[in-house]
Amino acid sequence: MAAIVAILGIVVTPVTEAGKALVVTIKRQASYLLCYRSNVDDLNNEVENLLRTRNDVQRKVDADRRNGQVITNDVQKWLKKVENVKEDANRFNDQVKESISCFNLRSRYCLGKEAKKKMDDVCRLQTEVKSINASYPPPPPTIESLPARGFMPLESTEFSMNRVMDALKDGSINMIGVYGMGGVGKTTLMKQVAKKVKSEELFHEVIMVTLTQKLELKTIQGEIAEKLGLKLDVESQDVRAMKLSERLTHELKSKKILLIFDNLWERLELDDVGIPLEWNDKGCKIAFTTRSVEICNDMDSQEKVPVNVLSKADAWNLFKEKAGDAIDSFELNVVAKEVVKECGGLPLAIITLGMALQDKDKKVWDDALLQLQRSNPTNIEGMDQKVFSSLEMSYNYLESKEAQVCFLFCCLFPEGYSVSENEMMKYGIGEGLFKDVNTLEEVSCRVHMLFDKLKASCLLLEGDRSNSVKMHDVVRDVAVSIASRAEHGFLVKAKVGLKEWPEIKNVQKCKRISLADNEICRLPNQIECPRLLTLLLDSNHFLKEIPNGFFQGMNSLKVLDLCDMDISMLPPSLECLKNLRMLWLDRCPRLKDVTLIGRLKKLEILCLQKTGICELKEKMGELENLKLLDLMETNSLEMIAPNVISRMTRLEELRMGNSFGKWEVMGNGDARQASLAEMASLSRLTVLYIHVENVECLAQDIPGPWKNLKEFCICVGRDYTDGKAERSIKIKNSPCPNAKWVEELFNRTYELELMHCEGLDNLMQSHELGFNSLEILHIEKCGEMEHVISLEEEPLQNVFEHLNKLSLEELMNLKTIYWANFQPVSSKT
Known part of the structure; x- marks a missing residue:
């Protein structure tokens, strides 16, 4: 009270009637001031907590969006409400600052009551977010989402599209063949047909399957089944056909289905695939594309639809779409028309060459026309020489030799094969294709850039695997001819x-x-x-x-x-x-x-996945130039001689998941096996996948390149499983780890899994472990765990700030997720 009186600047008089009234006034005013201060401070604290929650939610929303998840309207509305609260709190604080200059206690009291009301709104938002789902998986892709690169409504293709649509509406026609030369646009046309019949509701389902030159029935069956939500997990081709036929028969009871086979090279026996006999009786149809009208005859097509090259007008319009409006200029118009003429009306050639010449100057155009007119490509059955010339021009106008060599290397693989960036990286390092790069990571980045460049030039397509590319079959023919x-x-x-x-x-x-x-x-x-x-x-x-x-x-x-x-x-x-x-x-x-390999002293990449090798002998340690050693899933490997790994001092990637795991404890003088201590010699190591069976290694402070690791999966215990994240640690049937090298990796891991860890009563007991990078946490059957986190000091503010998945299973003694025995230090008013 004395402090409050001093703040108010009031002198208390002796106890008289006037004095008593003054005391009552002082108490009332003091109450106003305390209410005002307390509520305003509480409001600001709650707003800060809400903004921290908002940041956590926003990070999750951003991560889910990057992973292709669909963000819900509820979470977006909640984020908008939080933004409004933030702005309102800023305006309110401005009012509070103004009230300080005019010493009106009743006004401050009103502000305090208003702060209390706003604080209730903030608390409601904190509660509301707990019941909101931020995202959900995207719906499966439909035929409407099929890309159709280079498609434009053109008169030349309208005729073919109308004939296909008429045939699909004709009840007497159930087999439709669409034929034409490679690169003429058959696939693009059928993708548009698929979208159109869906939009007009002619069929309930449209299934499009892309084929390779050599028919692979199991692959065809698998693609059809996948699009029907059916899992074919049997090897027998006949059993798969029977299961697929049963599923399609069931679907035909309520649905009309259009099945499109793209790029058919030989007769396809529908019975072998699993297409039921009653397919045609139910109004369902089959359409296919091919390069030969003979295949249409072999498939007993009632309707054979040709797809021809573009007219001059359509070719020009398509070329202008890709090359840009500059071709209408006085300088380029004449030469551009000659270039289009040399393309022979083939859409693939027009698109590719148009993009290659985009934004180039007149001399480049003149040179392109000259080369097109003089080229004499190798004859390939069914291909026009003009096609080879135009596609080769795109190759010639690649800006770097590296891109050209990378393109040609893609034709070494079978037709339709998806070439991964990792594969191209290994070939490139082997031949020394890439200049001014020193590490595997740098080569990987270079390959990624070159693949992007080649896709942008329409010379490569997106592959079927992650981070991969593949060649259109016509483009591959051209590449083989060049190579x-x-x-x-x-x-x-x-x-x-x-x-x-x-x-x-x-x-x-x-x-x-x-x-x-x-x-x-x-x-x-x-x-x-x-x-x-x-x-x-x-x-x-x-x-x-x-x-x-x-x-x-x-x-x-x-x-x-x-x-x-x-x-x-x-x-x-x-x-x-x-x-x-x-x-x-x-x-x-x-x-x-594989002991003989030890004599190949210049070897930089050695891949031995899923081989039957039982040991790496001392001779293998002579591979001192090795940058990548891949022994993943080499589960017969029981012995690695001491000092083999440590002598591979140039190693950048060591992949040994589900392989050798019998690492010896550091310090054994009569060691017969490799030890984790050998990692100390691998100063360049950035990728590490290992299995550690000896749990005593977790208690040793092992020197090594732990801080340099950018990608790792460490599995400790009897079993090995790959992590979902690029940095993961999985510990099973082991006591709680306490070695510094493990803690170093804990602080940088994205995924942590703990199972059957004896003596583990909580995940951390000090600020040394912050798990600032952790995104996935799974704890299972750790019977002594009472708290996921238990601290004896001031609580952490940023613990698990990036966590988006928490899984706790069979923790029989678990009491709390986060517990801190922290007593705040009191301060004077």
């Missing part, structure tokens, strides 16, 4: 049904050979290929043996891919490959001894 020229030295015969090594003219001049995905069962004893840099023999599943001298004439070889083969040993002539930089042996389950 086969002497200066490039490619020989590409991937997935063409070879049963033996082919006869190769001028094999001594070959630089790159791809015989991948064939049925070769025998190799020559020796091949003289002194200039050969890259050899792909992967996926020749029948090949059980490589002759001892096979590699003797390949001294220049830098890249060797022997994945998915049935070989049991490596030939002695492998030692001749002194310049080899990339060796890929994934999925060779009978291969057990």
